[in-house]
Ligand SMILES: Cc1cc2nc3c(=O)[nH]c(=O)nc-3n(C[C@H](O)[C@H](O)[C@H](O)COP(=O)(O)OP(=O)(O)OC[C@H]3O[C@@H](n4cnc5c(N)ncnc54)[C@H](O)[C@@H]3O)c2cc1C
Ligand code: FES
């Protein structure tokens with residue numbers, strides 16, 4: 001089908017975009033890789049679209065020792081190829097590699113997928129797992145909102161109508177830590193049936209100190225689960241990751257849909273947790289040795 | 292002041308030729324190419340980004356033309372399947388290495404998906420350093436977003452390797 005008629009503006013400054021958004025009750029168009037399907041299927045029919053693609057300076061990836069800040073017009077593909085970003089927070093490259101297909105990664109934006117708040121998107125989970133935040137601009141000014149206050153429900157965030165998310169900030173991987181990301185999808189690049197991102201942090205004497213996990217396509221909003229108690233104090237190379245996987249299965253609350261049953265998703269949570277934790281712990285060990 | 296429009300006149304370079312069209316702002320790029328510009332080589336399957344049949348190249352990057360508005364390519368360069376072959380300056384055309392490889396490897400049957408595959412693969416191969424060996428994983432990532440209901444993919448993947456080899460040799 002075709003989109004219902006709407007009016008269109010493509011302002012060249014953020015200020016003008018915010019003005020039109022607040023006057024018109026309009027919707028932001030970023031990469032369009034989620035919004036245009038919704039328009040064509042007539043699941044959404046906004047009266048006005050404000051295309052932010054012609055606003056300069058929103059396409060920067062800023063990397064410091066503490067965090068990676070991704071501007072609203074950074075495409076998935078640009079983040080995927082950004083070596084500096086991956087060095088500070090390796091989950092960014094690892095998760096983005098699982099987002100859609102090349103032609104969609106060329107247009108779709110990382111910030112757009114967070115603003116879209118789809119619980120089957122990879123980057124919403126990564127924002128949560130890294131304890132990240134977004135910067136939200138309105139005509140009243142700009143503020144930083146932590147992920148817990150941002151995600152409200154599936155496809156629903158706390159930002160007011162007429163706001164533009166100008167950036168997402170992902171804090172750096174802590175010292176003596178490693179990450180891994182894996183998912184099961186029907187085809188490479190499809191939305192995950194279930195995905196898992198994990199961070200393992202070791203103590204000075206290379207024992208497991210902290211284990212965090214976040215899942216994709218499991219639950220209504222991204223969540224972070226602390227799995228430390230299952231393996232706390234174990235030497236990194238001998239930890240019982242299956243026990244952490246078993247704990248994860250008891251913590252999640254997946255849904256049944258046409259792609260998979262809740263039980264199958266719960267099973268995948270266990271399997272993916274066990275696999276990713278072993279990889280993340282190995283990486284944490286290697287990083288600790290270098291640090 | 293920002294103009295808020297229901298219709299716009301756009302100028303876009305398609306396959307090297309500047310073109311102008313007046314379109315409703317809701318016109319999808321895929322429809323603008325086919326209906327307003329008469330370039331029906333770009334095929335339309337699902338119209339929601341899943342099948343890849345409509346893939347074209349905008350400013351060097353492969354994109355789904357059903358997931359862009361025509362007004363968004365104002366001022367851009369678009370390449371469609373009609374622009375892959377080169378003039379041979381004797382009144383004929385020389386196929387692009389990817390097209391040649393598809394013919395050679397029998398990588399199409401009904402041909403509905405073919406323009407999308409050709410554009411995706413051409414952009415993918417032109418965007419990489421072809422002196423580096425092409426891995427199976429790269430090929431899967433490249434063609435995995437395009438649906439083909441006929442061939443079963445084996446010959447398409449063979450064609451990608453074939454084309455990469457030809458492009459490495461500077462064909
Ligand atoms: C076939 C297909 C497969 C896909 N597979 C995956 C996948 O595996 N994983 C995945 O994560 N995604 C997938 N996607 C979606 C893709 O990642 C989108 O790019 C992403 O979800 C949305 O980003 P966008 O920039 O395209 O946003 P748009 O489509 O432009 O916008 C989406 C929504 O967010 C709002 N929005 C966007 N940016 C902002 C902003 N800066 N400020 C305020 N609001 C904003 C819009 O108003 C709209 O409501 C897939 C898409 C397709 C078509
Ligand atoms: S028609 Fe565009 S992806 Fe199917």
Ligand code: FES
Pocket residue numbers: 398399400401402403404405438439440441442
């Ligand atoms: S050749 Fe028929 S769909 Fe691919």
